Amino acid sequence: MRKYKTKTVAADPRGVDSGPHFMDGDHAIAEGALAAGCRFFAGYPITPSTETFERFAERAPEVGAMFIQMEDELSAIAANIGAVWGGQKVMTVTCGPGFSLMVENIGLAAMTETPMVITNVQRAGPSTGAPTLTAQQDMMQAKWGPHGDNAMIALSPDSPQECFDLTIEAFNLSEYYRVPVIILADETVGHMHEKVVIPPADQIQVVPRNNYSGPKEDFRPYKFDGKGGHPMTRAGDGYHFHITGLTHNERGYPVVTAEQNKIVVTHLMEKINGNADDIVRLEENDIDGADVVVVSYGITSRIAVKAIQDARKEGIKVGSLRMITIWPFCENRIRELAPKIKCFVVPEINYGQMVLEVERCAGGKCKVISVNHCGGAVHDPEVILDAIRKGSK
Amino acid sequence: MSTQEIRFSGFGGQGIIRCALITGKALSLYDDKFATMTQSFGPEARGSACAAQLVVSDSRILYPYITQPGVLMSLSQEAYDLYYPELPKGGALIVEEDLVKLKSDHADLKLWRVPATRFAEELGNRLFTNLVALGFLTAVTKVVTADAMKKALPGLVPDRFLKINLKAFERGYEYGVEAISKAGATA
Incomplete structure (x- = not known):
C-alpha cells in the first residue's frame, strides 16, 4: 500500500462495489476510477479498452457520475480538461491510435497542471495494427508523446486486481502532483478475468481535490517550487485565474520570456523527477x-x-x-x-x-x-x- | 491438482464465454482456487468457432494462456475439429453428442458425450444448452464443485432465468453422475 504525502479520506461508498468479483482488467479500471472518486468520463471507444468505457457508462447513473461518448479522442481529452477545472475528477481510456490523437491535449494538461487519469490498454501497432492483440509498444510514447519537456507519471498493472488498485493510486498521485497520470495496461491484462477484491469504502484511501478556500486576492492557481500539493479552484467559485498552454505566471497569465519558461519548466520536471522516491514503486x-x-x-x-x-x-x-x-x-x-x-x-x-x-x-x-x-x-x-x-x- | 487447463468451445451464441466466466467465478470465489480466464477476441468470436480458456491452480497463475488443455468441451463440430487434436493422452473430451460427429473412438481420451441441446429443449429453450453442458462437465471432471457453480450463477445469468438455469445445470450434472457410474460399470 502506498503512503501519500498528503491527507487522504475514505472513498465515497457510492462508487465502491465492495466484495470479491471475477472481472477483467478493463472493468477493474472502471471500478478503480469510481472508487477513487472519478465522476466524469469523456471518451471514444476503441478495442481493447472499450470494456472500461462500457462499465463506467453502465455504473455512472447509479453512482451519480457523468459519462459522455465524444465524437473522437481529441474532443474526449479536451472535455476532460474542462471538467477538471469544473471541479471533477476525470478519466478516459483508449489504446495506441486514440492515445496518439490525445497527445496534444495531454501536453496541455501537463502544462496547465490539470490532474487526470488516462488509461492506455496497449494493443499491437504501429498505426491501427492488430486491435485485438496484446503489446507494450507505447511505453516511450507515454513519456515523450507531448512535445516540449514535461515529466509524466505512468503505472503498469500486471493483473485485474492491480488494475483496480493502481487506478486508485493513479488518481491519488495525479491529484497531489497535479499531473496527468497514465495507466499503461496491455490487452492481456485488460481482457483477462481473475478474482478482484474490492475493499470496503472506508479502507480505500483517496486524495481529495485540494480546493482553495482562502482570501480571493491571495489565490494563485500555480506555484513553481518543484513540489506537489498545491491547491486548485473550480470555475464559478469566484476565484480569478487563467489557464493557458502558454508559459505563464502564478496567476496563470502568459509571460512569454526565457526567464519565466525556465521557472515553469524546471517546476514541471522537478515536481516529478525530484519526487521520484515518493512516486516510484517496484516489486x-x-x-x-x-x-x-x-x-x-x-x-x-x-x-x-x-x-x-x-x-x-x-x-x-x-x-x-x-x-x-x-x-x-x-x-x-x-x-x-x-x-x-x-x-x-x-x-x-x-x-x-x-x-x-x-x-x-x-x-x-x-x-x-x-x-x-x-x-x-x-x-x-x-x-x-x-x-x-x-x-x- | 496443481494446474489444470480447460478449453470451452462451440459457436458464437451458445454461451461458451459465459461457461468460462461461471466456472472461473465458481473456482476463484467459492472453491478457493486461482482461476484466469481468457477468450477469443478475433473475428472468430463473431459467428464461427468460439473459445474461452480457463487456467485453474492452487497457487497464483503466471502464464495466463493454455499450453496444453486437460479438458476440452466442444459444443459444435467446427470447434471439435479445430481443438481436439491438442488434447494429450488421457485428456477429457466433452462433446455435444447430437452436434458433434466424432472422427474416431478416441480410445486414448476420456470421452464424455451429452445431448445438452436436447435436454435444454426439454426444459423449454435451447438457450440453456450451455448450463446443461456445464453441469455435465462439473460432474465428470470434478474440476469444480457443483455447490460453487450454483453460487456463481446469480449475476451471470438473468435473474428471471436463474431457476431454469439451475435446473439445466442439475439436469446435466445428474446425467454426468450417471455417465460416470456407467463408465465404471463397463471398465
Missing part, C-alpha cells in the same frame, strides 16, 4: 546475491516469473525487479544494482523500449540483454529463460 524478489536481474512490467512480468523459476531449477542466481511505476524511471535502483550483478534481462512486448533506459542507467557496468518481440502475443517463457542463461555466463 523485487531475490535480488540479493543475484547474478541476473530480470526487469519487466505488466503481463510480461508474470511470464518472466515462469522463466525465473525454471532458471533457478538450473542453479542460476536470478532475481526479479517488476516496475509498477514506469515513469519516472527507477534510475537510482538500476544504477545501484548494475555494478553488483552480471546482467539485466529486459523482456518486453515491443522492439526494445524500456531496455534503453536500463542500458542508460546501467552505464556499461553490467550486460543488458533485450528480449524484445514485435507484439501480438506474450513471450514464450523459454525465450526469456535462454536470455537468463546467457546473462549468467
Whole structure:
C-alpha cells in the first residue's frame, strides 16, 4: 500500500462495489476510477479498452457520475480538461491510435497542471495494427508523446486486481502532483478475468481535490517550487485565474520570456523527477546475491516469473525487479544494482523500449540483454529463460 | 491438482464465454482456487468457432494462456475439429453428442458425450444448452464443485432465468453422475 504525502479520506461508498468479483482488467479500471472518486468520463471507444468505457457508462447513473461518448479522442481529452477545472475528477481510456490523437491535449494538461487519469490498454501497432492483440509498444510514447519537456507519471498493472488498485493510486498521485497520470495496461491484462477484491469504502484511501478556500486576492492557481500539493479552484467559485498552454505566471497569465519558461519548466520536471522516491514503486524478489536481474512490467512480468523459476531449477542466481511505476524511471535502483550483478534481462512486448533506459542507467557496468518481440502475443517463457542463461555466463 | 487447463468451445451464441466466466467465478470465489480466464477476441468470436480458456491452480497463475488443455468441451463440430487434436493422452473430451460427429473412438481420451441441446429443449429453450453442458462437465471432471457453480450463477445469468438455469445445470450434472457410474460399470 502506498503512503501519500498528503491527507487522504475514505472513498465515497457510492462508487465502491465492495466484495470479491471475477472481472477483467478493463472493468477493474472502471471500478478503480469510481472508487477513487472519478465522476466524469469523456471518451471514444476503441478495442481493447472499450470494456472500461462500457462499465463506467453502465455504473455512472447509479453512482451519480457523468459519462459522455465524444465524437473522437481529441474532443474526449479536451472535455476532460474542462471538467477538471469544473471541479471533477476525470478519466478516459483508449489504446495506441486514440492515445496518439490525445497527445496534444495531454501536453496541455501537463502544462496547465490539470490532474487526470488516462488509461492506455496497449494493443499491437504501429498505426491501427492488430486491435485485438496484446503489446507494450507505447511505453516511450507515454513519456515523450507531448512535445516540449514535461515529466509524466505512468503505472503498469500486471493483473485485474492491480488494475483496480493502481487506478486508485493513479488518481491519488495525479491529484497531489497535479499531473496527468497514465495507466499503461496491455490487452492481456485488460481482457483477462481473475478474482478482484474490492475493499470496503472506508479502507480505500483517496486524495481529495485540494480546493482553495482562502482570501480571493491571495489565490494563485500555480506555484513553481518543484513540489506537489498545491491547491486548485473550480470555475464559478469566484476565484480569478487563467489557464493557458502558454508559459505563464502564478496567476496563470502568459509571460512569454526565457526567464519565466525556465521557472515553469524546471517546476514541471522537478515536481516529478525530484519526487521520484515518493512516486516510484517496484516489486523485487531475490535480488540479493543475484547474478541476473530480470526487469519487466505488466503481463510480461508474470511470464518472466515462469522463466525465473525454471532458471533457478538450473542453479542460476536470478532475481526479479517488476516496475509498477514506469515513469519516472527507477534510475537510482538500476544504477545501484548494475555494478553488483552480471546482467539485466529486459523482456518486453515491443522492439526494445524500456531496455534503453536500463542500458542508460546501467552505464556499461553490467550486460543488458533485450528480449524484445514485435507484439501480438506474450513471450514464450523459454525465450526469456535462454536470455537468463546467457546473462549468467 | 496443481494446474489444470480447460478449453470451452462451440459457436458464437451458445454461451461458451459465459461457461468460462461461471466456472472461473465458481473456482476463484467459492472453491478457493486461482482461476484466469481468457477468450477469443478475433473475428472468430463473431459467428464461427468460439473459445474461452480457463487456467485453474492452487497457487497464483503466471502464464495466463493454455499450453496444453486437460479438458476440452466442444459444443459444435467446427470447434471439435479445430481443438481436439491438442488434447494429450488421457485428456477429457466433452462433446455435444447430437452436434458433434466424432472422427474416431478416441480410445486414448476420456470421452464424455451429452445431448445438452436436447435436454435444454426439454426444459423449454435451447438457450440453456450451455448450463446443461456445464453441469455435465462439473460432474465428470470434478474440476469444480457443483455447490460453487450454483453460487456463481446469480449475476451471470438473468435473474428471471436463474431457476431454469439451475435446473439445466442439475439436469446435466445428474446425467454426468450417471455417465460416470456407467463408465465404471463397463471398465
